[in-house]
Amino acid sequence: MESLNRYSRQLLFKPIGEEGQRKLLNSKVVIVGMGALGTVIANHLVRSGVGYVRMIDRDLVELSNLQRQSLYDEEDAAENLPKVIAAERKLKKVNSTVKVEAVIADLHLGNAEELLSGFDVIVDGTDNFSTRYLINDVAFKLGIPWVHGGAVSSRGMYAVFIPGKTPCYRCLFPQVPSGLGETCDTVGVLSPLTDIIGSFESVETLKLLVGADHNPNLEQVDIWFASSLQMDISDGHNPECPTCVHQQFEFLDRSSEVQTSYAILCGRDTVQINPKHLAQFDLAQLAKQLKDAGTVKKNSFLLRFTPNDSVSMVFFKDGRVLVHGVEDIVEARKYYSQYVGS
Numbered sequence: 001m002e003s004l005n006r007y008s009r010q011l012l013f014k015p016i017g018e019e020g021q022r023k024l025l026n027s028k029v030v031i032v033g034m035g036a037l038g039t040v041i042a043n044h045l046v047r048s049g050v051g052y053v054r055m056i057d058r059d060l061v062e063l064s065n066l067q068r069q070s071l072y073d074e075e076d077a078a079e080n081l082p083k084v085i086a087a088e089r090k091l092k093k094v095n096s097t098v099k100v101e102a103v104i105a106d107l108h109l110g111n112a113e114e115l116l117s118g119f120d121v122i123v124d125g126t127d128n129f130s131t132r133y134l135i136n137d138v139a140f141k142l143g144i145p146w147v148h149g150g151a152v153s154s155r156g157m158y159a160v161f162i163p164g165k166t167p168c169y170r171c172l173f174p175q176v177p178s179g180l181g182e183t184c185d186t187v188g189v190l191s192p193l194t195d196i197i198g199s200f201e202s203v204e205t206l207k208l209l210v211g212a213d214h215n216p217n218l219e220q221v222d223i224w225f226a227s228s229l230q231m232d233i234s235d236g237h238n239p240e241c242p243t244c245v246h247q248q249f250e251f252l253d254r255s256s257e258v259q260t261s262y263a264i265l266c267g268r269d270t271v272q273i274n275p276k277h278l279a280q281f282d283l284a285q286l287a288k289q290l291k292d293a294g295t296v297k298k299n300s301f302l303l304r305f306t307p308n309d310s311v312s313m314v315f316f317k318d319g320r321v322l323v324h325g326v327e328d329i330v331e332a333r334k335y336y337s338q339y340v341g342s
């Protein structure tokens, strides 16, 4: 019983209670994306005593993240730490009795099933549509509930999707929005908004884990103009939905792959280049190779290479490269070819 004392305020809350707390301690949650939403979600779930929290993210901490990504600080940015590593360090100090796992990776069709299977709930901390469709495919293929959330500017939304029970994300949004649309790169995002959406996602996750009824609405809020909109999506099934009706998981199917091997990240002037074939960087070897061409800084997770004043490149062990300070994909590709080869 002593081990539950730290959760006393949650035990007093009747819909959770001791029984619910024990369920939480035996639960496994995976969070995709450890930006503004992901940090809020991970913080709440780890403090609440969810027994196993896996965090997946592809990016590293930068100063411009600190305005809203509440688990990180200036030291993390100065050390060029991957977000999940910085989050893991902090969260282990918060609650050392639960398992917190950091996975440095870009979620894609080649690894999504493996990284998301075996969890009780998948939580969306991503900043892009294509990853959400991928999560939706995996969730409905494997029968795992998932909690969606999104935030841009002062507007956010969240919803819960449960295979066999609710419509899926694709029932509501059949087509991937074309173009990039509004992102926090173009219209910004407010920190109180990501706090609120991440908190709602966290509470829906806790409800799923203890077996309480989920919120049946797609909830939308605008925190600047203080407005909100609720839409009950219980009857929103699309009878022709490829995902949850026809079980065609197109976002997991390489032959129908629509994604390019590039992704523009939410974080100004940054392009990620994914290796066409699975690759691994030997960072020590790469450091030697690049040391005469610019400044090289390396830690055990990644290597940052600065060839000139305006551009820097970050190499991850799994073969991905982030090119910061470029105008577009063409320019990013040029730097990639120049220093990595094509």
Ligand SMILES: [Zn+2]
Pocket: 167, 168, 169, 170, 171, 172, 238, 241, 242, 243, 244, 245
């Ligand atoms: Zn569907």
